[in-house]
Amino acid sequence: MTESYKQVGLSEDEYNLILKQLGREPNELELNLYGVMWSEHCGYKNSKLLLKMLPVKGERVLQGPGENAGALDIGDGDAVTMKVESHNHPSALSPYQGAATGVGGIVRDILAVGAYPVANLNSLYFGKLEKAHQRYLLAEVVKGIADYGNCLGIPTVAGEVHFDDAYEGNCLVNAMCVGLTRSEDLKTAFAKGPGNSVMVVGNLTGRDGMGGASFASQELTKESEENRSAVQVGDPFVEKLLIDACMEIFQNENVIGVQDMGAAGIISSTSETASKAETGIEIDIDLVPKRESGMLPYEVMISESQERMLLIVKEGKENEVNKIFHKWDLHAVKIGNVTDDGMIRVLNNGIKVGEVPAKSLTNPPLYKKDIIKPEYLNYIELLDYKDLPEPDNYNKVILIMLDNHNIASKEWIYRQYDHMVQLNTVVTPGSDAAVLRIKGKNKAIALTLDGNGRYVYLNPEKGSEIVIAEACRNLVASGAKPIGVTDCLNFGSPEKPDIYYQLYYSIKGLANACNKFNTPVVSGNVSLYNDTEYGSIYPTPTVGVLGLIEDLNHITDIKFKNADDCIYLIGNFSNEIGGSEYLFEIHKFVKGKLPELNLDIELYTQNAILEIIRNGLVKSCHDVSDGGIAVNLAESAVTGNFGIDVSINSNIRKDIVLFGEHQSMFVISAEKKNENKIVGILKKFQTKMSYLGSVTDEKIFKISVNGNEIINLDLAQISENYKNSISKMF
Amino acid sequence: MKFGVIIFPASNCAEDCYYVLSSLLNQNTKYLWHKSSEAIDTDVVILSGGFSFGDYLRCGAIARFSPVMERVIEFAGKGGLVIGICNGFQILTESGLLPGTLMKNTCLKFICSPQYLKVENNYSVFSKKYNSGDVINCPIAHNEGNYFADENTINKLEKNNQILFRYCDENGNVNDSTNPNGSVNNIAGIINIEGNVLGLMPHPERSSEKILLCDDGIKLFKSIIESYN
């Protein structure tokens, strides 16, 4: 017994704590339960204390972290729920199934709060596509997301994809789901009312993903590559039935609590619901409908078979519930009861095989470490621009930039996702944010999911502020007011001091920005131990932000719309290009200072943009981000299929002007006659704009800097590089 | 006019069709359950898009055996109007109401995209409101939309003007480069010889409102309503 705690991933101290809490030695089943529940993945041992820095309250918050998904009030009694979650480790091993079940899991989180899933998003990070294995991973992950999400009839409307060597051995697959419901219909995961029934619904329980939760909390090694039973297989068909059946069941009052079964299956769903409600649960594993015979009790308890949910049902209403599931060719089976003794009691065919306090499973020891600045941060920001040769051919540079996979159109990917089903997607993938109208109402929501590992690596705090600022900028450019955040923290092992420092300061940065923009964090997920033999990934928080558009007329996209419209630049240049795609692609550096971000200026500028959009004064709006102004202009030109004739004046270096990732900056197009009104509004927000030039019918892309024309290309060529860069890799 | 929209397990576009018919066109619309073996009491039956039975084994193969399909076959035999959109088209071919088979797209990928279609003729109850030769935008979203039938069947379809829609570009060009999925002769939608059963891969319900892409698709539904009145 003494050493077996190691096999379930517990430390000696943790084992001793268990002895103290139980007052005896745990048996093998019980030990296994602790093993999964006290893993980082389920227990948040290393991150929970840090997460307390995040703002979680706000006038629109209906439900914050602690539930299966967060919920925000979007007016008229409507609630939007959202959550993002990682499936990095399963996807690295089995990219198709890993990504597919990642979508399945996050959709069940949305379902578990009683909402109908209306949109999926995803954030993907791989190594460079020049490597065959990375192409394989991308193709399989995308197919996994597509096959699963498409079958469910949930549109996959937005996301991001990055390629960088830092993710070569450990790709990131973060899936986000957004749901819609009425505020009064939100469900919670409380096992209330002793005597009530505990039911499992959905798929049968098999030996899938045995120990996936503790597995996701260990570094990937050659050995774990062998440990492949950790991979689960998704069944989107059953998930779709589960969605339809649950929506029907939620219409009456028989269901008191709902919890999806994700990591650590039955044990985590029972102990979490009981622990929250200050109750206990007794179940008999013999009653659990199984797919395989001869499953051991602990296998039943921690199995990660997909497409299952746990329901707490009013005593005596089991048959009514079962009837509805039956209609959908699913079962709902009573496996036990809520009790009042605070214990999770496991029976096997009536005989007790284990018993532990629910609260002890859900309250692992929490760790806080010393925060020690990593060595690399002392020199990584040092970069003298005088050492960087200025390009002599800007036509060439912009073509290279557009051909860069991080910048190029992601159409090859999103074509594979059904992004139109449900008839709400007004702004489809390829703009700054997706926009979904709310049927029957004059309002819409805007969604984005964003990250920037390189920035956060160079400066964890500032970089993370920029991640939030940029996500909000995407929403604002679409005409939406940002109202709430869900985040997924993808980091290396917290046991390494460098990583712990990154984690601390990144969360601090997220908190600073969320406080400033009044966008509370309503849900999230933490994925640590993203390390391989090659080292850790870049610290990569990804953030999903929800925006509200209160009038359908305010919906805006990035496309230039009409020839002769004027193009204007709003915001100020920064003289820093650390972490930029330009520096990386052309000069092969990952260093330097990040472009300056002042959160106050950012907020004014965003408010100013919103105000001019709401006054109906803009035709298109696009924020400046990866690849700078040059790429921004190219994207609006290509997607709108117009040429431009633009000239920029500035006293900083031309390459920094064009490709620097200046913060708090937008490009808009508008009719000349609206110029004065726009200037008037901007003044109120202490924001200025400059005239850059115009949209042209001629399909030529022209940019001058300080009077010298340095870019002059056919739109067709710009478009070719931008549109086909990824597809031609396959 | 009464419309029925069938719900098979995982037909995920049933609600979209229902919405267009009932909310945008104010038609009397109801859902029909796949297990129902009651006679069809609507004027039109719609088999919507989606992934009936997960599209496992072959798209539409399992759905074709649902009890409701016997009734649909009976209904179609009596001249009732039946429309199969996307997965619905696949079910109609599997059940023999329409000839041919929808195979995997030649690119082997799911394609979701706006798509131009050429309206081949407006003699059909399903295309009355268009002009022959119109180019309309009607999005596609499928894995298996590659229409195949043997030469004989294709010749008959051509000869009898049963091909209602073909994939084309913005200017109405119908050729290999404007064929998204490998369909024989760029076929996007066909009717049976009697003219009362339509199957098409594109989704007219997805281009039925200006705020979403365009409203070219709604004329298909309006054609039916007009021919009834």
Add this chain to the structure above:
Amino acid sequence: MFKANIYVTLKKSIFDPQGKAAENSLVTLGFKNIRNTRIGKFIEIELDENDKNIAFEITKEMCEKLLVNFNIETYRFELEEI
């Protein structure tokens, strides 16, 4: 008890893009001397039936009713006693 091993293949005359794609990848990987790659289905079903003739009939019927689309596919099967 029998196990039916059912092989469902695309008819020879029908182009198999999936087989073609797999073949192209194999060629890229250096397997040059290959051709006519075709990908079909291999379906295994256990039958609780002791009479081989009946098992044969049942399997045939399952293929004809559901498992095979005769527009594009063809099939064969064998029965294995288990």
Add this chain to the structure above:
Amino acid sequence: MFKANIYVTLKKSIFDPQGKAAENSLVTLGFKNIRNTRIGKFIEIELDENDKNIAFEITKEMCEKLLVNFNIETYRFELEEI
């Protein structure tokens, strides 16, 4: 010349939703006495190779490099002289 008949099946421990759905449908159609329906792949490849041992090695390598996903699948094959 050989033709390789390759059978790729899901590992026994892996859930096969597709097989399950097909089985449910067969049962509804009246084929009651069936179980453990599994749907795998049947891949046919012609090899321009006259030495059976080499053909064997090549086929094995193709399976291991591309055709089989060892996370969830397993395979066997036979060679047929053509």
